[in-house]
Amino acid sequence: MKVARIDLSKSIVRISELPTSWEKEYIGGKGVATKLLFEIPPKIDPFHQENALIFGIGPLNGIALSGATRMTCVFKSPMTGGYGESQCGGFIAYEMRKAGIDFLFITGKADKPVYIVVEDENVQIKDASHLWGKDSYETEDILRKDEDGEVLSIGQAGENLVRFACINHRRGRQFGRGGAGAVMGSKNLKGVVIRGSKKIEVAEPEKLKEFRRWLNQNVVNNLQGMTKYGTPGIMALTNETGVLPTKYWQEGSFDGFESINAEAMQKYVERNTACYACVVACGKISKVADVEVEGPEYETLFSFGSLCYNSDLESIIKANDLCDRFGMDVISAGNTIAFLMACNESGEVDERLQFGDGEAILELLRKIAFREGIGNILAEGVMRAAELLNVSSEPVHVKGLEPAGYDPRGLYGMALAYVTSQRGACHMRSCAYRPNLTGLLDRFSPEGQAALVKDLEDFYCVVDSLVFCRFLCLPVIGMGWKEIAELLSIITGRETSVEDLKKAGERIHNLTREFNLREGVVNERLPSTFFKPLRKYDKEFAVDEGSFKAMLEEYYKLRGWRRQA
Ligand code: SF4
Structure with missing residues (x-):
């Protein structure tokens, strides 16, 4: 290398x-x-x-x-x-x-x-x-x-x-x-x-042809929903199960869901798009008036949609375009704007900004990108913005990074995964939402979540080192340890075992943790918001504090880590 x-x-x-x-x-x-x-x-x-x-x-x-x-x-x-x-x-x-x-x-x-x-x-x-x-x-x-x-x-x-x-x-x-x-x-x-102009060599080209056939039949076939709807396809499930973050983490399903879901997007989608050589082609090119943009992905729909209580899909597509043009992470941007909306609603700030105001979102995105007025504060992300605004409303983040579109109150695996993710509240380091949402584990129980999160974190450390797309390596429907080991052996010509990969995955995850320890970033605090009940129809749910502590203890034991003071 x-x-x-x-x-x-x-x-x-x-x-x-x-x-x-x-x-x-x-x-x-x-x-x-x-x-x-x-x-x-x-x-x-x-x-x-x-x-x-x-x-x-x-x-x-x-x-x-x-x-x-x-x-x-x-x-x-x-x-x-x-x-x-x-x-x-x-x-x-x-x-x-x-x-x-x-x-x-x-x-x-x-x-x-x-x-x-x-x-x-x-x-x-x-x-x-x-x-x-x-x-x-x-x-x-x-x-x-x-x-x-x-x-x-x-x-x-x-x-x-x-x-x-x-x-x-x-x-x-x-x-x-x-x-x-x-x-x-x-x-x-x-x-x-x-x-570049160099030729790319594969150790065993014939075996790669066979593997490609297997992948198309056994993995790509399972991803037809991704090809048709892209990532927004999952919104029907998160809304139905009460884990679609809504109105700045106050609610778990969105009344305006049907206006911003995958079906609603069909009206605006012009065509699919793909990364190099990928037949899944999960990307969507959407168009509103003179705005043409790749997306919105599920995370964009949640962050500028349900989280901001905004059911105006055209404003979400435009927000997507502004974020791409100015170069901003949609998850952090949407969270930070929704936080300001919540502070305004509680009377802690006076920004003439209401939940559901799509036009205001667009204006704020411009202000953030150019650090104008209130945008200069929001450009710091939600953790620092809360301090600068001097408000008592809780900014929802882990280690300073705002969470993605999965409310952990109905997904115990995500409650653990958000705090053990070394880059902050991230859904992708483990994808633990999927086995929880699809019933592989009881999503309201701490049982088995620590082992699941650890295994998935190690697995995706390997996937991200190969570097492969995790959509083809999703739990249950995608490639697992065995297939990844086989593919790596085919490409490199070096026999690689599952055991080798598991050790490497754990080693890499430990290394990310070691960096955070070196930098003094050891906070594994789940925002207190998630210990308070989330209302969903006739049922209330929250993360139970005792269960959360037990999951974290078990996770530490499995990792062989010592808790930091
Ligand atoms: S590589 Fe992944 S992100 Fe890119 S088109 Fe294929 S499935 Fe989608």
Whole structure:
């Protein structure tokens, strides 16, 4: 595996080989990037120039197979002050594999805006003064035309250090969570262009053909709902089961659900879109008037829809477009705006902002991206915004990161998973909502949740190191440990056992935890909101505090960790 170390302060690029033992120990992608993250000095501010922005691919990237499409990005997060990580689909990982570099380790701060061009093991740093101030759509269009490669870029939110700024690729694909775009902006780095021409080798091409057939019949076939509806398909289930976060975590199902669900979206969807070589094609291109956008995904519909009590789907599509243009994480943005709406409703702030006001959401997104007025406060994310606003309403977050669209009061596995996720309240580190929602485990019981969350966390550490799409590795309907081990053996020609992978997954998860311990980010507090009842029709439910503690204790025992004071 090759890493290009790029120091933007000194304009120095150094390419070197990483230890071969890391291929077994940390696989690639997330695992290796996390190992590299320890090179930054402890306890620095995430916007310090010595923070690193690490892009990485893994052994499965570049092959023409559904799901082998993702790139990882690891950094110290401006949201949590701890471990930051995100994954992005599209075509960027494929291009990076062809370029022959596995990791970009970017440190320093350029003295003027720059972009990086990676071409077949050559790395150049170029002037981006003409791009600064442009949104990510414009930036990508210019860079694609000038440099003819796949592009990562930030919009104005990243330039303005909005803490939840993201990095965009092909307009609709993002390194979304944790503030990677803000770290990129803090380095005066506007874009990264990658182009490669190397041939991608597979150790056993005939076996790969067989595997592809198996995957299409046994996994892709199970994902027809994703092809038809994309991620919004799950909203019917979350609403029905009372776990669709509504009115800033006060309710669990939304009266306006039918106006913003997957069926309602059909009116606006123009066509499907896919990452490189993926036949699932779960992306949706939607259009409202002159706005064309990839999405909205389920997380966008929940964050600007039910969470803001907003049933105006057109405003959600427009909010999606603004977030993509300016480069902002939709989950953090929607949570922060909904929090302001809740504070306004309780009379703690006076912003003339009501739940359900779609137009106000759009206006606030502009203000956040440019840090204007109240937007300057919201740009800090919900944890810091609550302090700056000096309100007593509880901001809902774990470690500083706002949760996704699954209320843990009706999903005990998620109550645990939100606090054990090392990047903050995340649904994707374990996908524990799925086995809970589909009845594999009793979603109102702590029974078995610790073992489930641990196994899934280790599994997705491996998936994110390969780097593969987790939609093809979902519990029950997707690939599991055995199939992943088989695929890795086919691609690399090295026999890989399930046991090897399980050990690597645990090692990688422990490493993310170790980074957080080093940085002093040890908070595993579930917001008190989730211990209070959530009303749903004739039934009330909440996370039971005793059960939550028991799950956490059991989880610690399974991990062999000691509780921190
Ligand atoms: S399932 Fe969707 S997100 Fe995953 S690789 Fe395919 S198109 Fe991309």
